[in-house]
Amino acid sequence: MRITVFGATGGVGREVVHQALDAGHEVTAVVRDPARLPVAGHERLRVATVADVTDADALGPVLHGQDAVVCALGAHSNKQARLAPVAGPALGAIVSAMDRAGVRRLSAVSAAPLGPDHEDDGAFTRAVFMPLLRRALRDVYADLAVMEAVIGASGTQWTVIRPPKLLDSPRTGTYRRAVDANVPRGRSIGRADVADALLSALTDPTTTGHTLGVAT
Template identity: 30%
Template sequence: MQLTVFGASGKTGQQVVQQALSRGYQVVAYVRDPAKLSVTDANLKIIQGQLNDLDMIKGAVTGSQAVLSALGPTGKEASDQQISLGIGNILIALDELGIKRFIALSTTSAQDPYDIDSIKFRLRRTMIRKGSPSSYEAIVEYTELVRQSECDWTLLRIASLLTNASLTRNVQVGYLGRDKFKAKLSRANLAWFMLEQIDSTEFIRQAPAISN
Protein backbone atom coordinates (compact mmCIF):
# COMPACT_ATOMS: atom_id res chain seq x y z
CA MET A 1 0.00 0.00 0.00
CA GLN A 2 1.29 3.44 -0.92
CA LEU A 3 0.95 6.52 1.27
CA THR A 4 1.78 10.14 0.53
CA VAL A 5 2.99 12.27 3.44
CA PHE A 6 3.00 16.06 3.34
CA GLY A 7 5.14 17.93 5.86
CA ALA A 8 7.40 14.89 5.83
CA SER A 9 10.58 16.80 6.74
CA GLY A 10 9.20 18.22 9.99
CA LYS A 11 9.70 16.57 13.36
CA THR A 12 6.28 14.90 13.36
CA GLY A 13 6.40 14.20 9.64
CA GLN A 14 9.68 12.32 9.94
CA GLN A 15 8.12 10.17 12.65
CA VAL A 16 5.21 9.42 10.31
CA VAL A 17 7.57 8.47 7.50
CA GLN A 18 9.80 6.27 9.67
CA GLN A 19 6.91 4.44 11.31
CA ALA A 20 5.10 3.98 7.99
CA LEU A 21 8.20 2.42 6.47
CA SER A 22 8.58 0.13 9.49
CA ARG A 23 5.00 -1.08 8.86
CA GLY A 24 5.90 -2.01 5.29
CA TYR A 25 4.17 0.84 3.45
CA GLN A 26 5.48 2.39 0.27
CA VAL A 27 5.90 6.06 1.19
CA VAL A 28 5.97 9.15 -1.00
CA ALA A 29 7.31 12.15 0.93
CA TYR A 30 6.44 15.58 -0.44
CA VAL A 31 8.92 18.18 0.82
CA ARG A 32 10.17 21.62 -0.03
CA ASP A 33 13.76 20.81 0.98
CA PRO A 34 14.82 17.14 0.66
CA ALA A 35 17.97 17.84 2.69
CA LYS A 36 15.82 18.24 5.79
CA LEU A 37 14.49 14.68 5.51
CA SER A 38 17.08 12.41 7.11
CA VAL A 39 15.24 9.14 6.38
CA THR A 40 16.48 6.83 3.62
CA ASP A 41 14.81 3.59 2.56
CA ALA A 42 14.22 1.56 -0.59
CA ASN A 43 10.48 2.02 -0.10
CA LEU A 44 10.73 5.81 0.23
CA LYS A 45 10.27 8.16 -2.72
CA ILE A 46 11.00 11.84 -2.11
CA ILE A 47 9.33 14.49 -4.25
CA GLN A 48 10.52 18.08 -4.00
CA GLY A 49 7.77 20.62 -4.49
CA GLN A 50 5.87 23.61 -3.21
CA LEU A 51 2.41 23.67 -1.67
CA ASN A 52 1.18 26.08 -4.34
CA ASP A 53 2.04 23.64 -7.17
CA LEU A 54 -1.15 21.68 -7.81
CA ASP A 55 0.33 19.62 -10.64
CA MET A 56 3.23 18.47 -8.45
CA ILE A 57 0.83 17.63 -5.64
CA LYS A 58 -1.30 15.58 -8.04
CA GLY A 59 1.80 13.68 -9.10
CA ALA A 60 2.76 13.04 -5.48
CA VAL A 61 -0.61 11.52 -4.53
CA THR A 62 -1.16 9.52 -7.72
CA GLY A 63 -1.19 5.82 -6.85
CA SER A 64 -1.60 6.37 -3.11
CA GLN A 65 -4.48 4.85 -1.19
CA ALA A 66 -4.16 7.29 1.72
CA VAL A 67 -2.71 10.76 2.17
CA LEU A 68 -1.42 12.13 5.48
CA SER A 69 -0.64 15.74 6.32
CA ALA A 70 1.76 16.58 9.12
CA LEU A 71 1.73 20.22 8.03
CA GLY A 72 1.38 22.80 10.76
CA PRO A 73 1.65 26.58 11.11
CA THR A 74 4.94 28.25 11.97
CA GLY A 75 3.75 31.64 13.21
CA LYS A 76 5.14 33.32 10.09
CA GLU A 77 2.34 34.87 8.07
CA ALA A 78 3.59 33.98 4.58
CA SER A 79 4.34 30.40 5.58
CA ASP A 80 1.02 29.96 7.35
CA GLN A 81 -0.86 31.22 4.30
CA GLN A 82 0.99 28.64 2.20
CA ILE A 83 -0.24 25.85 4.48
CA SER A 84 -3.88 26.82 3.97
CA LEU A 85 -3.28 27.04 0.23
CA GLY A 86 -1.49 23.69 0.29
CA ILE A 87 -4.26 21.89 2.15
CA GLY A 88 -6.72 23.30 -0.37
CA ASN A 89 -4.61 22.00 -3.26
CA ILE A 90 -4.26 18.58 -1.63
CA LEU A 91 -8.05 18.35 -1.30
CA ILE A 92 -8.48 19.34 -4.96
CA ALA A 93 -6.01 16.63 -5.99
CA LEU A 94 -7.75 13.99 -3.88
CA ASP A 95 -11.11 14.88 -5.35
CA GLU A 96 -9.90 14.86 -8.96
CA LEU A 97 -8.05 11.56 -8.54
CA GLY A 98 -10.73 9.83 -6.48
CA ILE A 99 -8.52 9.26 -3.43
CA LYS A 100 -10.74 9.07 -0.36
CA ARG A 101 -8.64 8.68 2.81
CA PHE A 102 -7.10 11.86 4.20
CA ILE A 103 -5.65 12.20 7.71
CA ALA A 104 -4.40 15.60 8.81
CA LEU A 105 -3.22 17.44 11.89
CA SER A 106 -5.02 20.39 13.41
CA THR A 107 -5.18 21.85 16.92
CA THR A 108 -7.88 22.64 19.45
CA SER A 109 -7.80 26.25 18.24
CA ALA A 110 -10.31 24.89 15.74
CA GLN A 111 -13.52 24.16 17.63
CA ASP A 112 -15.58 21.02 17.10
CA PRO A 113 -19.34 20.56 17.53
CA TYR A 114 -18.68 17.74 20.01
CA ASP A 115 -16.63 20.02 22.28
CA ILE A 116 -18.29 21.48 25.36
CA ASP A 117 -17.04 25.05 25.30
CA SER A 118 -16.11 26.94 28.46
CA ILE A 119 -14.53 30.18 29.62
CA LYS A 120 -11.21 28.35 29.96
CA PHE A 121 -11.23 27.24 26.34
CA ARG A 122 -12.40 30.63 25.09
CA LEU A 123 -9.57 32.35 26.97
CA ARG A 124 -7.08 29.88 25.53
CA ARG A 125 -8.26 30.57 21.99
CA THR A 126 -8.12 34.32 22.61
CA MET A 127 -4.54 34.08 23.84
CA ILE A 128 -3.48 32.02 20.82
CA ARG A 129 -5.28 34.36 18.41
CA LYS A 130 -3.55 37.41 19.92
CA GLY A 131 -0.15 35.76 20.36
CA SER A 132 0.06 34.10 16.94
CA PRO A 133 -2.72 35.43 14.73
CA SER A 134 -1.47 33.97 11.44
CA SER A 135 -1.18 30.48 12.95
CA TYR A 136 -4.64 30.72 14.49
CA GLU A 137 -6.21 31.90 11.25
CA ALA A 138 -4.44 29.21 9.20
CA ILE A 139 -5.58 26.42 11.53
CA VAL A 140 -9.20 27.57 11.52
CA GLU A 141 -9.18 28.11 7.75
CA TYR A 142 -7.67 24.81 6.66
CA THR A 143 -9.63 22.83 9.24
CA GLU A 144 -12.84 24.19 7.71
CA LEU A 145 -11.59 23.35 4.20
CA VAL A 146 -11.10 19.75 5.27
CA ARG A 147 -14.52 19.61 6.94
CA GLN A 148 -16.20 20.82 3.76
CA SER A 149 -14.43 18.29 1.54
CA GLU A 150 -15.96 15.10 0.16
CA CYS A 151 -13.13 12.79 1.18
CA ASP A 152 -13.05 10.41 4.14
CA TRP A 153 -11.12 12.78 6.36
CA THR A 154 -9.93 12.56 9.93
CA LEU A 155 -8.56 15.64 11.69
CA LEU A 156 -6.44 15.01 14.78
CA ARG A 157 -6.51 18.15 16.91
CA ILE A 158 -3.38 18.43 19.03
CA ALA A 159 -4.46 19.34 22.57
CA SER A 160 -1.09 19.63 24.31
CA LEU A 161 2.62 20.40 23.99
CA LEU A 162 4.48 18.26 21.46
CA THR A 163 7.61 16.50 22.71
CA ASN A 164 10.30 14.16 21.39
CA ALA A 165 9.55 11.46 23.97
CA SER A 166 9.60 7.80 22.98
CA LEU A 167 6.72 5.86 21.47
CA THR A 168 4.36 4.33 24.04
CA ARG A 169 1.20 3.86 21.92
CA ASN A 170 -0.73 5.37 24.83
CA VAL A 171 -2.94 8.31 23.85
CA GLN A 172 -6.10 10.02 25.06
CA VAL A 173 -8.56 10.80 22.28
CA GLY A 174 -11.81 12.69 22.73
CA TYR A 175 -13.36 16.14 22.89
CA LEU A 176 -12.81 19.27 24.95
CA GLY A 177 -15.03 19.51 27.99
CA ARG A 178 -15.92 15.83 27.76
CA ASP A 179 -12.52 14.16 28.18
CA LYS A 180 -9.37 14.94 30.14
CA PHE A 181 -6.14 15.56 28.30
CA LYS A 182 -2.57 15.55 29.52
CA ALA A 183 -0.19 18.46 29.10
CA LYS A 184 2.09 16.69 26.62
CA LEU A 185 1.93 14.57 23.47
CA SER A 186 4.93 12.84 21.98
CA ARG A 187 5.40 13.19 18.25
CA ALA A 188 6.04 9.46 18.11
CA ASN A 189 2.64 8.71 19.65
CA LEU A 190 0.96 11.24 17.38
CA ALA A 191 2.53 9.68 14.28
CA TRP A 192 1.56 6.20 15.46
CA PHE A 193 -2.07 7.22 15.96
CA MET A 194 -2.18 8.93 12.55
CA LEU A 195 -1.08 5.69 10.92
CA GLU A 196 -3.60 3.70 12.95
CA GLN A 197 -6.36 5.73 11.28
CA ILE A 198 -5.54 4.50 7.78
CA ASP A 199 -7.54 1.30 8.21
CA SER A 200 -9.87 2.52 10.96
CA THR A 201 -13.36 3.89 10.38
CA GLU A 202 -13.85 5.10 13.97
CA PHE A 203 -13.02 8.75 13.35
CA ILE A 204 -13.93 9.20 9.68
CA ARG A 205 -15.27 12.75 9.18
CA GLN A 206 -14.51 13.53 12.81
CA ALA A 207 -11.97 15.78 14.54
CA PRO A 208 -11.06 14.41 17.96
CA ALA A 209 -8.51 16.06 20.22
CA ILE A 210 -5.45 14.03 21.22
CA SER A 211 -2.81 13.98 23.97
CA ASN A 212 -0.67 11.38 25.72
Protein backbone atom coordinates in the same frame (compact mmCIF):
# COMPACT_ATOMS: atom_id res chain seq x y z
CA MET B 1 -0.82 0.79 1.84
CA ARG B 2 0.66 3.48 -0.42
CA ILE B 3 0.79 6.77 1.52
CA THR B 4 1.81 10.27 0.44
CA VAL B 5 3.12 12.40 3.31
CA PHE B 6 3.08 16.19 3.10
CA GLY B 7 5.27 18.08 5.55
CA ALA B 8 7.59 15.08 5.66
CA THR B 9 10.59 17.03 6.97
CA GLY B 10 8.80 18.54 9.98
CA GLY B 11 8.82 17.06 13.47
CA VAL B 12 5.54 15.18 13.07
CA GLY B 13 6.08 14.45 9.38
CA ARG B 14 9.42 12.74 9.93
CA GLU B 15 7.80 10.51 12.53
CA VAL B 16 5.00 9.64 10.11
CA VAL B 17 7.54 8.60 7.48
CA HIS B 18 9.54 6.48 9.94
CA GLN B 19 6.50 4.76 11.43
CA ALA B 20 4.84 4.14 8.08
CA LEU B 21 7.97 2.49 6.74
CA ASP B 22 8.35 0.42 9.91
CA ALA B 23 4.75 -0.76 9.46
CA GLY B 24 5.47 -1.97 5.93
CA HIS B 25 3.78 0.82 3.97
CA GLU B 26 5.07 2.36 0.76
CA VAL B 27 5.73 6.06 1.38
CA THR B 28 6.01 9.05 -0.92
CA ALA B 29 7.56 11.87 1.11
CA VAL B 30 6.82 15.29 -0.38
CA VAL B 31 9.59 17.78 0.43
CA ARG B 32 11.06 21.05 -0.74
CA ASP B 33 14.59 20.15 0.40
CA PRO B 34 15.45 16.42 0.27
CA ALA B 35 18.53 17.03 2.44
CA ARG B 36 16.23 17.70 5.41
CA LEU B 37 14.74 14.20 5.30
CA PRO B 38 16.93 11.95 7.48
CA VAL B 39 15.57 8.72 5.97
CA ALA B 40 17.34 7.84 2.73
CA GLY B 41 17.74 4.83 0.50
CA HIS B 42 14.80 2.84 1.88
CA GLU B 43 13.36 0.50 -0.73
CA ARG B 44 9.76 1.53 0.07
CA LEU B 45 10.47 5.27 0.23
CA ARG B 46 10.10 7.67 -2.67
CA VAL B 47 11.21 11.26 -2.06
CA ALA B 48 9.39 13.77 -4.26
CA THR B 49 10.56 17.38 -4.45
CA VAL B 50 7.69 19.83 -4.89
CA ALA B 51 8.51 23.52 -4.73
CA ASP B 52 4.93 24.73 -4.30
CA VAL B 53 2.40 22.53 -2.50
CA THR B 54 -0.34 25.07 -3.26
CA ASP B 55 -0.13 24.15 -6.96
CA ALA B 56 -2.65 21.36 -7.51
CA ASP B 57 -1.25 20.55 -10.94
CA ALA B 58 2.20 19.91 -9.44
CA LEU B 59 0.75 17.43 -6.95
CA GLY B 60 -0.70 14.99 -9.47
CA PRO B 61 2.46 12.86 -9.81
CA VAL B 62 2.83 12.39 -6.04
CA LEU B 63 -0.79 11.27 -5.64
CA HIS B 64 -1.26 9.01 -8.64
CA GLY B 65 -1.83 5.42 -7.54
CA GLN B 66 -1.83 6.24 -3.83
CA ASP B 67 -4.22 4.90 -1.18
CA ALA B 68 -4.07 7.70 1.37
CA VAL B 69 -2.59 11.07 2.28
CA VAL B 70 -1.17 12.26 5.59
CA CYS B 71 -0.71 16.01 5.96
CA ALA B 72 1.59 17.41 8.63
CA LEU B 73 1.93 20.90 7.16
CA GLY B 74 1.69 24.03 9.26
CA ALA B 75 3.24 27.43 9.85
CA HIS B 76 6.33 27.54 12.08
CA SER B 77 5.38 30.89 13.62
CA ASN B 78 2.59 33.42 13.93
CA LYS B 79 4.50 35.78 11.62
CA GLN B 80 4.81 33.14 8.92
CA ALA B 81 1.13 32.27 9.17
CA ARG B 82 0.23 35.95 8.84
CA LEU B 83 2.50 36.70 5.88
CA ALA B 84 2.33 33.38 4.04
CA PRO B 85 -0.31 30.94 5.32
CA VAL B 86 0.65 27.34 4.70
CA ALA B 87 -1.97 24.85 5.81
CA GLY B 88 -5.10 26.39 4.32
CA PRO B 89 -3.77 27.09 0.80
CA ALA B 90 -1.92 23.77 0.67
CA LEU B 91 -4.95 21.70 1.65
CA GLY B 92 -7.01 23.44 -0.99
CA ALA B 93 -4.56 22.20 -3.61
CA ILE B 94 -4.13 18.78 -1.99
CA VAL B 95 -7.83 17.89 -1.84
CA SER B 96 -8.28 19.11 -5.41
CA ALA B 97 -5.38 16.94 -6.59
CA MET B 98 -6.67 14.01 -4.53
CA ASP B 99 -10.04 14.27 -6.25
CA ARG B 100 -8.42 14.19 -9.67
CA ALA B 101 -6.24 11.21 -8.69
CA GLY B 102 -9.11 9.30 -7.09
CA VAL B 103 -7.49 9.24 -3.63
CA ARG B 104 -10.08 9.41 -0.85
CA ARG B 105 -8.47 8.84 2.57
CA LEU B 106 -6.88 11.79 4.33
CA SER B 107 -5.61 12.49 7.84
CA ALA B 108 -4.23 15.89 8.81
CA VAL B 109 -2.80 17.48 11.94
CA SER B 110 -4.37 20.64 13.35
CA ALA B 111 -4.28 21.93 16.95
CA ALA B 112 -6.28 21.55 20.16
CA PRO B 113 -7.12 25.28 20.50
CA LEU B 114 -9.42 24.92 17.49
CA GLY B 115 -11.52 22.49 19.50
CA PRO B 116 -14.02 23.22 22.26
CA ASP B 117 -12.83 23.80 25.81
CA HIS B 118 -13.57 20.95 28.18
CA GLU B 119 -15.42 21.70 31.43
CA ASP B 120 -12.92 19.55 33.36
CA ASP B 121 -10.07 21.86 32.39
CA GLY B 122 -10.92 24.34 35.12
CA ALA B 123 -11.99 27.98 35.13
CA PHE B 124 -8.48 29.44 34.81
CA THR B 125 -7.62 27.35 31.75
CA ARG B 126 -10.93 28.10 30.05
CA ALA B 127 -11.23 31.77 30.98
CA VAL B 128 -7.61 32.91 30.94
CA PHE B 129 -5.02 30.53 29.51
CA MET B 130 -6.79 29.35 26.36
CA PRO B 131 -8.01 32.83 25.31
CA LEU B 132 -4.47 34.17 25.73
CA LEU B 133 -3.01 31.29 23.73
CA ARG B 134 -5.55 31.71 20.95
CA ARG B 135 -4.79 35.43 20.80
CA ALA B 136 -1.02 34.97 20.83
CA LEU B 137 -1.10 32.47 17.95
CA ARG B 138 -4.21 33.77 16.24
CA ASP B 139 -2.68 33.73 12.75
CA VAL B 140 -1.46 30.14 13.10
CA TYR B 141 -4.89 29.04 14.27
CA ALA B 142 -6.64 31.09 11.57
CA ASP B 143 -4.60 29.24 8.96
CA LEU B 144 -5.49 25.90 10.53
CA ALA B 145 -9.15 26.89 10.73
CA VAL B 146 -9.15 27.54 6.98
CA MET B 147 -7.47 24.14 6.51
CA GLU B 148 -10.15 22.39 8.57
CA ALA B 149 -12.92 24.15 6.65
CA VAL B 150 -11.41 23.11 3.32
CA ILE B 151 -11.08 19.52 4.49
CA GLY B 152 -14.62 19.43 5.88
CA ALA B 153 -16.06 20.70 2.61
CA SER B 154 -14.08 18.24 0.51
CA GLY B 155 -15.19 14.89 -0.81
CA THR B 156 -12.42 13.09 1.05
CA GLN B 157 -12.79 10.53 3.82
CA TRP B 158 -11.01 12.69 6.34
CA THR B 159 -9.84 12.70 9.94
CA VAL B 160 -8.35 15.78 11.62
CA ILE B 161 -6.04 15.24 14.60
CA ARG B 162 -5.96 18.04 17.20
CA PRO B 163 -3.01 17.77 19.62
CA PRO B 164 -2.08 20.20 22.40
CA LYS B 165 1.57 21.17 23.09
CA LEU B 166 3.97 18.97 21.12
CA LEU B 167 6.94 17.27 22.76
CA ASP B 168 9.95 15.37 21.42
CA SER B 169 9.21 12.22 23.37
CA PRO B 170 9.17 8.55 22.33
CA ARG B 171 6.13 6.90 20.84
CA THR B 172 3.96 5.24 23.51
CA GLY B 173 0.76 4.32 21.68
CA THR B 174 -1.10 4.80 24.98
CA TYR B 175 -2.26 8.40 24.56
CA ARG B 176 -5.89 9.39 25.15
CA ARG B 177 -8.34 10.18 22.35
CA ALA B 178 -11.60 12.15 22.22
CA VAL B 179 -13.86 12.20 19.17
CA ASP B 180 -15.04 15.70 18.17
CA ALA B 181 -13.68 17.04 21.46
CA ASN B 182 -10.46 17.88 23.24
CA VAL B 183 -9.02 15.48 25.78
CA PRO B 184 -9.85 16.73 29.31
CA ARG B 185 -6.76 18.12 31.06
CA GLY B 186 -4.76 17.25 27.96
CA ARG B 187 -1.69 19.46 28.17
CA SER B 188 0.80 17.78 25.83
CA ILE B 189 1.66 14.82 23.62
CA GLY B 190 4.78 13.59 21.84
CA ARG B 191 5.16 14.17 18.13
CA ALA B 192 5.69 10.43 17.72
CA ASP B 193 2.27 9.71 19.21
CA VAL B 194 0.66 12.34 16.96
CA ALA B 195 2.21 10.50 14.01
CA ASP B 196 0.78 7.26 15.39
CA ALA B 197 -2.67 8.86 15.56
CA LEU B 198 -2.42 10.16 11.99
CA LEU B 199 -1.50 6.73 10.65
CA SER B 200 -3.94 4.79 12.83
CA ALA B 201 -6.82 6.96 11.62
CA LEU B 202 -6.25 5.84 8.04
CA THR B 203 -7.48 2.33 8.86
CA ASP B 204 -10.05 3.27 11.50
CA PRO B 205 -13.39 4.02 9.80
CA THR B 206 -14.89 5.24 13.09
CA THR B 207 -12.75 8.38 12.80
CA THR B 208 -13.84 9.24 9.27
CA GLY B 209 -15.48 12.65 9.10
CA HIS B 210 -14.43 13.53 12.66
CA THR B 211 -11.89 15.58 14.54
CA LEU B 212 -9.88 13.65 17.09
CA GLY B 213 -8.41 15.22 20.21
CA VAL B 214 -5.26 13.45 21.40
CA ALA B 215 -3.13 13.94 24.52
CA THR B 216 -1.13 11.95 27.06
